[in-house]
Amino acid sequence: MSLLETRDLTAHYRDLQALFGVNTRLEQGDTLAIIGANGAGKSTFLRSITGLLRGAPWSIVFDGEPIGHLSAAEIMKRGIALVPEGRRLFPSLTVEENLLVGGYGRTGSGHWNISTIYSLFPKLRERRHQASTTLSGGEQQMVAIGRALMSNPRVLLCDEISLGLAPIIIRDIYQALPKIKETGTSVVIVEQDIQQAMKVADRLYCFQKGRISLAGSPAAFSRDEIHHAYFGTQK
Amino acid sequence: MSEPRYRIQTATDATYFLALAGIGLVVILVLLPFFAGRGLVQDLIFVFYMLALAQLWNLLAGYAGLVSVGQQAFVGLGGYMLFAFTVYGGIDPLLAIILAGVVAFLLAFPTALVVFRLRGAYFAIGTWVVAEVYRLVFAQVKPLGGGTGTSLPVGVTNGVFGIDLLREVFGLRTALARDMVMYWTALALAVGTILVVYFLLRSRRGLGLSAIRDSEVAAESVGVDSFRTKLWVYGLTAGITGMVGALIYLQTARISPDAGFSVLQWTAYVIFIVVIGGIGTIEGPIVGVLVFYLLQSYLADFGTWYLILLGALAIAVMLFAPKGIWGFVSARFNLVLFPLQRRLVKIDGKKPEESA
Amino acid sequence: MTGWLSVLVHGTLLGGLYALFAIGLSLIFGIMRLVNLAHGDLIVLAAFVILAVMTSFGVDVLSALLISLPIMFVIGFALQYVILNQTLGRDILPPLLVTFGFSIIIQNGLQEAFSADSQRLAAGAIETASIQLGGGIAVGVMPLLTLLTAIGVIFALNALFYWAPLGRAFRATSDDPLTAQLMGIDNRRIFAIAMGIAMIVTAIAAFYLGIRANFDPSIGPARLIYAFEAVIIGGLGSLWGTLLGGIILGVAQTIGAHINPEWQILAGHVAFLIILILRPRGLFPRAFD
Numbered sequence A: 001m002s003l004l005e006t007r008d009l010t011a012h013y014r015d016l017q018a019l020f021g022v023n024t025r026l027e028q029g030d031t032l033a034i035i036g037a038n039g040a041g042k043s044t045f046l047r048s049i050t051g052l053l054r055g056a057p058w059s060i061v062f063d064g065e066p067i068g069h070l071s072a073a074e075i076m077k078r079g080i081a082l083v084p085e086g087r088r089l090f091p092s093l094t095v096e097e098n099l100l101v102g103g104y105g106r107t108g109s110g111h112w113n114i115s116t117i118y119s120l121f122p123k124l125r126e127r128r129h130q131a132s133t134t135l136s137g138g139e140q141q142m143v144a145i146g147r148a149l150m151s152n153p154r155v156l157l158c159d160e161i162s163l164g165l166a167p168i169i170i171r172d173i174y175q176a177l178p179k180i181k182e183t184g185t186s187v188v189i190v191e192q193d194i195q196q197a198m199k200v201a202d203r204l205y206c207f208q209k210g211r212i213s214l215a216g217s218p219a220a221f222s223r224d225e226i227h228h229a230y231f232g233t234q235k
Numbered sequence B: 001m002s003e004p005r006y007r008i009q010t011a012t013d014a015t016y017f018l019a020l021a022g023i024g025l026v027v028i029l030v031l032l033p034f035f036a037g038r039g040l041v042q043d044l045i046f047v048f049y050m051l052a053l054a055q056l057w058n059l060l061a062g063y064a065g066l067v068s069v070g071q072q073a074f075v076g077l078g079g080y081m082l083f084a085f086t087v088y089g090g091i092d093p094l095l096a097i098i099l100a101g102v103v104a105f106l107l108a109f110p111t112a113l114v115v116f117r118l119r120g121a122y123f124a125i126g127t128w129v130v131a132e133v134y135r136l137v138f139a140q141v142k143p144l145g146g147g148t149g150t151s152l153p154v155g156v157t158n159g160v161f162g163i164d165l166l167r168e169v170f171g172l173r174t175a176l177a178r179d180m181v182m183y184w185t186a187l188a189l190a191v192g193t194i195l196v197v198y199f200l201l202r203s204r205r206g207l208g209l210s211a212i213r214d215s216e217v218a219a220e221s222v223g224v225d226s227f228r229t230k231l232w233v234y235g236l237t238a239g240i241t242g243m244v245g246a247l248i249y250l251q252t253a254r255i256s257p258d259a260g261f262s263v264l265q266w267t268a269y270v271i272f273i274v275v276i277g278g279i280g281t282i283e284g285p286i287v288g289v290l291v292f293y294l295l296q297s298y299l300a301d302f303g304t305w306y307l308i309l310l311g312a313l314a315i316a317v318m319l320f321a322p323k324g325i326w327g328f329v330s331a332r333f334n335l336v337l338f339p340l341q342r343r344l345v346k347i348d349g350k351k352p353e354e355s356a
Numbered sequence C: 001m002t003g004w005l006s007v008l009v010h011g012t013l014l015g016g017l018y019a020l021f022a023i024g025l026s027l028i029f030g031i032m033r034l035v036n037l038a039h040g041d042l043i044v045l046a047a048f049v050i051l052a053v054m055t056s057f058g059v060d061v062l063s064a065l066l067i068s069l070p071i072m073f074v075i076g077f078a079l080q081y082v083i084l085n086q087t088l089g090r091d092i093l094p095p096l097l098v099t100f101g102f103s104i105i106i107q108n109g110l111q112e113a114f115s116a117d118s119q120r121l122a123a124g125a126i127e128t129a130s131i132q133l134g135g136g137i138a139v140g141v142m143p144l145l146t147l148l149t150a151i152g153v154i155f156a157l158n159a160l161f162y163w164a165p166l167g168r169a170f171r172a173t174s175d176d177p178l179t180a181q182l183m184g185i186d187n188r189r190i191f192a193i194a195m196g197i198a199m200i201v202t203a204i205a206a207f208y209l210g211i212r213a214n215f216d217p218s219i220g221p222a223r224l225i226y227a228f229e230a231v232i233i234g235g236l237g238s239l240w241g242t243l244l245g246g247i248i249l250g251v252a253q254t255i256g257a258h259i260n261p262e263w264q265i266l267a268g269h270v271a272f273l274i275i276l277i278l279r280p281r282g283l284f285p286r287a288f289d
Helices: A042-050 A072-078 A095-101 A114-120 A122-126 A137-149 A167-182 A194-200 A223-231 B013-034 B038-063 B072-089 B093-115 B120-139 B154-158 B163-170 B174-202 B204-214 B216-221 B226-252 B263-277 B283-302 B304-320 B324-333 C002-032 C039-057 C061-087 C093-114 C141-163 C165-175 C177-182 C187-212 C217-234 C239-259 C261-278
Strands: A004-013 A016-026 A031-036 A060-062 A080-083 A155-159 A186-191 A203-208 A211-216 B006-009 B343-346 C130-134 C137-140
Touching: A004 A042, A016 A042, A016 A203, A016 A211, A031 A042, A031 A194, A031 A223, A042 A072, A042 A080, A042 A155, A042 A186, A072 A080, A072 C177, A080 A137, A095 A114, A095 A137, A095 C165, A114 A122, A114 A137, A114 A167, A122 A137, A137 A155, A137 A167, A167 A186, A167 A194, A186 A194, A203 A223, A211 A223, B013 B038, B013 B174, B038 B174, B038 B204, B038 B226, B038 B263, B038 B283, B072 B093, B072 B120, B072 B226, B072 B263, B093 B120, B093 B174, B093 B226, B093 C261, B120 C093, B120 C217, B120 C261, B154 B174, B163 B174, B174 B204, B174 B226, B204 B216, B204 B226, B216 B226, B263 B283, B263 B304, B263 B324, B263 C093, B283 B304, B283 B324, B304 C061, B304 C093, C002 C039, C002 C137, C002 C141, C002 C165, C002 C187, C002 C217, C002 C239, C039 C061, C039 C093, C039 C187, C039 C217, C061 C093, C061 C187, C093 C217, C130 C141, C137 C141, C141 C165, C141 C187, C141 C239, C165 C177, C165 C187, C177 C187, C217 C239, C217 C261, C239 C261
Parallel strands: A031 A186, A031 A203, A080 A155, A155 A186
Antiparallel strands: A004 A016, A004 A060, A203 A211, B006 B343, C130 C137
């Protein structure tokens, strides 16, 4: 049984349908990469999983339990944490407070706590009492990831964590990924940077206009096939 | 193939029908005092001025997005100006009503200077504070009765233009003639207010208002000067509210700061009327004032329980039927009496499609 | 000279009471952007609750306050959770009109339950006790306690906000309610808890109000206006600013009263309007709103 599955997941924004029956699965310990152009439905997909968009109970199944209808706070408590697109740190809170609030709903039993987060991202320890808004983009991304990890989630969802960051910073951040996986967390990353995504993924899904256009192991596809699935161009 | 040409249409087929019916209704109302009892005439005066106040509050809150809890400032101001102009200026009361409106209009601008610095709910309370200031200031004006208030001399109330005419032509008693003149003035104000509001909303400025209500930022980005638009609407509303206040206190013939600037009478009841009837529509306050009149007639004797009921009703409507009675009816039966929606219609000789 | 110094001192102490009125309002606006038009009436409700507890259980006013604190918390929690939460959203009208409706209901409900008569919370000798501050100025013990309590409440609330997980949750929710949910913060519960806390502060304010002066069901709106003026003068988002706003209001009113007793309230309004014109964001606004 997969750790997390979506079954025929649909999503609407008022009259606009954004997802048309999406089937995906995440196995325990895997890293899943979701790629696709802007507007393809990737963020909507993550919002559905985290409960910001609610749907039919069995459209999302976590550890055998239906969660499609639950609220964001309830889903977070079960062990699914999101690193939101654009980081979305709390401006009134310091770096350390942002990290601490990540554990508000659930501390979980696992490796991650304030000291281990600082070990993962040493730069943050120096800045722990600074307002989160004074940090660089890369450092803010580290805070956002650390904040999500504080709940010791079983599934970590990362929405476009490389957006707006320089390649060298992106590399630094992705270096944290193996350590995260070591602690037993399964990861889903949504990425526009296809190469980066393919480097870390065990399994790949490509979204196009609200549907899955490609699914499988990254090694199994040629560049052309991925290009086609991404853009929907005719050969 | 030539480019199709378009025009903007607001009226529907039903509109012309209803306009005729409306004119008919107004004619009946004009003639009513000749064959109705004094009680009904006086009740209708109350209905007319509450309706005018409701339309004005609705224009401010439902269209301009300015939720004021302080319109009583202009009601009381209008009332006091009427007293000042008639008692000290010797001016005919009907003319004084108009002058009172002008004064209210003028004072609205410095008032806006202060309250426009606030937004949303804070704006609301700000208008309330300003109304309190008006109340406290007028309580200090001894020539107008100070804290206890004053009454209009009989010479003034009986000297309203038209009363003598009616007495001579129809041989009516002074009291009845006075009621009739008040009635027609109130009717004129109510109908006039509705027409002003309607044509304002149909105008370009009105389109700008709707845009501001939906999104001020977006409206500004297409060139709507939101500050000036809101300012003028606030001033216009204040001016007419002042006229209504003048009428009310000419009718009542007695004013005091607590009465003239009463939050309950001139804001709470008005808000209730608009909310129950349907905010953001012209028909809503009409429905609301009728409901209010019925409730007031039958239940006002219950004092505090009546007010608790009104409060509970307003809350229930706001939570479960935010568009009010008219909103519900209009959506269900697709009914519009005062068409304001602009439809883009092709000019090709054919009848335009009805689209919501 | 002592005349004016005395005015300043008494105005400051009055400001403590106004600050207590205002803290609840400031808290609620800060966390959930809700302005409760029934706030003043809730202060009066709290005063009547304390009175009812005193008469029903035959206890002294302080014990009555302590018993009333959880009662008011529950009232605030329920009000927010059941009704006010449904009004929150983009539109400003529903919360405004619903709380306005509650204002009317509370005023008239209290009148039904307790009559329109003036009431007072009897506190015994301490009501009239006074302390010499030196320089020939004597101040009442209660007004002094009021100001000290206001300061204490602000310290306590700030401690909550900056040291406790719940306080972090409040601040996070105030910043970004959507992302706060991703932290496992249930907005509806957080808002209800915040309202409950605001009601506790309100009960404390009512305690001091009721001992100091007569109260009756109709005085709510005026308290709302004082609270509002204190918040605006001080600037949105800062509890210490609210305290200062209350003090400025208190001083302005006392100066007005000193010149002519009939001018007390008007002087407060005028001071408020002047500050509003000159510094629309208040004296100590927070950076972002």
